[in-house]
Amino acid sequence: MKRVMIIGQPGSGKSWLARRMGEITHLPVVHIDHIHWAPAWIERSRAEKDRLCTEVHARPEWIFEGGHSSTWGERLARADTVIWLDLPLRRRLPRLLCRTLRHYGRTRPDMPQGCPERFDREFYRWVWRTRNSMRSRLNWFYGQIPEGKDRHRLRSRGEVAAYLRGLSEAVKRGNLGLPHR
Numbered sequence: 001m002k003r004v005m006i007i008g009q010p011g012s013g014k015s016w017l018a019r020r021m022g023e024i025t026h027l028p029v030v031h032i033d034h035i036h037w038a039p040a041w042i043e044r045s046r047a048e049k050d051r052l053c054t055e056v057h058a059r060p061e062w063i064f065e066g067g068h069s070s071t072w073g074e075r076l077a078r079a080d081t082v083i084w085l086d087l088p089l090r091r092r093l094p095r096l097l098c099r100t101l102r103h104y105g106r107t108r109p110d111m112p113q114g115c116p117e118r119f120d121r122e123f124y125r126w127v128w129r130t131r132n133s134m135r136s137r138l139n140w141f142y143g144q145i146p147e148g149k150d151r152h153r154l155r156s157r158g159e160v161a162a163y164l165r166g167l168s169e170a171v172k173r174g175n176l177g178l179p180h181r
Contacts (some may be wrong), residue, residue: 001024001176005075007141008063008085009134010127011092011099015110017160018065018084024168025063025176030056031110032066039114046070072141078134081150084142085160089131096127
């Protein structure tokens with residue numbers, strides 16, 4: 001395990017999982033929101049996002065969470081592990097609301113400085129509108145993962161917790177090609 005791709009819909013826990021996996025494996029964590037947004041909630045151009053993603057993909061090690069699906073093919077080609085957090089909307093919406101309330105007016109750890117958390121109705125509308133189409137797209141993508149890549153589709157908090165326990169044990173035993181730390 002040297003390059004991990006984490007995908008999922010908003011509120012599924014991608015950022016949290018990436019941080020936790022980074023703590024366990026000591027692999028560097030990259031949040032897509034640092035690529036998508038510049039300070040003051042300024043969205044970067046598609047070309048700039050593509051370039052920044054390509055720079056990350058070229059690194060020898062990473063845990064890369066999030067979207068920008070135009071670069072997923074390249075990311076998948078470099079990744080040795082893919083994790084899809086496939087949680088239902090009824091679990092994700094309360095998480096999104098809690099996240100907004102918990103960090104309101106402050107910058108979350110997975111966001112660039114100068115992007116304080118805010119209540120964005122359009123974002124919540126987008127989450128609702130794309131709940132089925134995005135899940136279908138993720139399902140299609142997950143089916144395209146070639147043999148030989150380690151892949152995990154986690155559908156509940158319990159499955160995520162079990163995965164992290166197994167990861168911790170594997171790292172302790174040295175079963176992931178990572179040094180004992």
